[in-house]
Amino acid sequence: MPFGPALVGVEARGASTLSSVGILEYRGVTKRFGQYTALADVSLEVVPGEVFGLLGPNGAGKTTLIRIGLDILRADEGEVSLFGAPPSQASLDRTAYLPEERGVYRRAKVRELLAYLGKLKGLGRAAAAKASSDWLERVGLSRVADHRVESLSKGMTQKVQIAACLMSDPELCVLDEPFSGLDPVNVALVTDLIQQRRANGLTTVLSTHMMHQVEALCDRVALVHQGHLVVYGQLDEIRRRYSPNEVIVWTAMDLSAFGVNATQHKTGGWRVELPASETAAGYLNELVRNGVSIDRYEPLVARMDDIFVSLVSGGR
């Protein structure tokens, strides 16, 4: 089943149902740069304790949205609230940001840089020094603590930046492409750090193009395209909503013998397209009633990759 712009209307419902518990809320935010509209009437919220995926193609307006949320840029129209109030220095101290275009002081020593960035977040000298050591340990960089940043590899530098972002245990952390440049081991490390944050009740906004990470980590997502919010809501719900009405059935029996119009799926099961009126649960009952011996049964759920590509290319 193809995805198309017609589905956008469904998401408008999600955008209009803001609750009052949002840790970061945008209401009707519009931002223009000269004649160019970077964001148009965007409303969404990030709730405490979740991992929120901010998705969109390059130039969609994600970074602008983040910058406005962190008071780095000001919106032309609309309102932003951070921890229930307009962004302030106090609320910004409870947040941390890893920008996509991240930079470091390359001539500084790793430990000094972390301590400095910790102090800018309000940590005292001793606390910043301790947090630096602890986080270097956590990301496996203790042995290079006294090296200059310029002597580190790209991946190591990236981990320093992630440590700098997380070292103050911010209640809200915005990570823009945290996995880029990392090898699989370090991707797993960062994934683990994000999951630990969720387990500790801390909120993370994750902006990434790695859709399998979105599927693995995010509770809710928003997809921004050409400055507009086109998808917003629970990840599972969105995937279901965009999924075809199909199931995969793993069975040793020949389904065609039961009159089922099935095709072979790459996983070895049978892919069955259901009538529009049929549900996956109802169809499973029907198969069982007809005496089909089923090893495994799964509704076919759309991958975020497919949803992303379909929505973005559909908008072009």
Added chain:
Amino acid sequence: MRPKRIAAVARFEFLAVVKRWSYLIATFGLPLFLAAVSGTVLGVQTYFLTQRAAESSAFGLVDEASVVDRSVFEERDGEQVWGNQVSDVLLYEDQEAATRDLESGRLRALYVVDKDYLRSGEVRAIQSEKTPLLSMRGTNVEPLLRSLLRKSLLDGRLEEDVQERVISPALFVRARLGPDGVEVTDVDEALDLLMRTTIPLFLGVLLLTALLSASGYLVQTVATDKESKIVEVLLSSVTPEEILAGKLFGLGAAGLVQFAAWTSMVIFVALSASAALASVVTVPWLALAVSPLLFVLGYLFLGSLMLATAALGANAAESQKLTMGWAMLAILPLMVLVILLEDPNGILGQAMTWIPFTSPLTVIIRLSVEPSGVAWWEVSGAIVVLIISTWAAIRVGARLFRVGFLLTGSRPSLAELWRQSR
């Protein structure tokens, strides 16, 4: 603004600069280098002068016209010698003997008072190939010989005191009118002028260099922040105003340390020169006393403008170009230095005292050259103007800095800058 965050930025920026080799060399290496060069030059000169002093310093005199007063000569080892602090003049009755001594190198030069001297005034100066034609000693001995001839010619023909005045008609005693009356000094005019201009020039150049150097660090650090893309990380933690203040204070402290090191060198050189030249060098204590305050105010004023302007540049080269105009305004007093040294309290000096771009350097130069001509209210007024200008520059600078610091692409229009700076 939060003082702790400002202090964190200031400390980081200060340490980042003072740990650089270029800073350490400029701050401590430059005075040492200048001291080493000066010491070497003086040492070499002293060595050669000593060597020359060890050589023959005798000059011969043959009086063919018999006009020289013999009474000034004294007999020493069978020779008639007229000695002074610089050299000895040996009187020869026989030119052949004198020529032999010149050939042997015993004499540096031979002066022969011609037979027809009274008519022609001719005195031949003969030098051998061993002695340079225009040696310093040769030029020193000739005025002495002139005095000897004058004295010999006048002897017995005038009263002694008149005779003395003909020989030496005027002994100039230099004096300068100070604020409390007449102050008599025995300073040689050329040396006095040299010292009066060198110290202010030195102090002024150092103040300007330290100002531009510290401002240069500001431009560099903003460009580095923008180029390294760390701007957003900083801005998610601290405000642009806190970054601006932290950078100003941190790099200002580095600049102040540099200026203090250089000023110490000026004081050291002035005191050493005073000791060496029998206390003729006046250390401009008043100028030195106000210079740290003028440095700090001048730096904060110029620095905040430079920081704001530098933030508008996309990279280091562009930032430097944008800030060049401020630097040109600051060096204006050096461009008109000749006028300021000649007439420090003239209309130009007075006018530039009140312009915040030029006042630190102008006040330092005026206080160094002629402190008595600078009224206290002028210095106080200049400081007040600087404080007000600095306050305004920091306010406008911080707003422009915010606009510029966030820019990663195009430069804002003038209308946008104006809107932001109001």
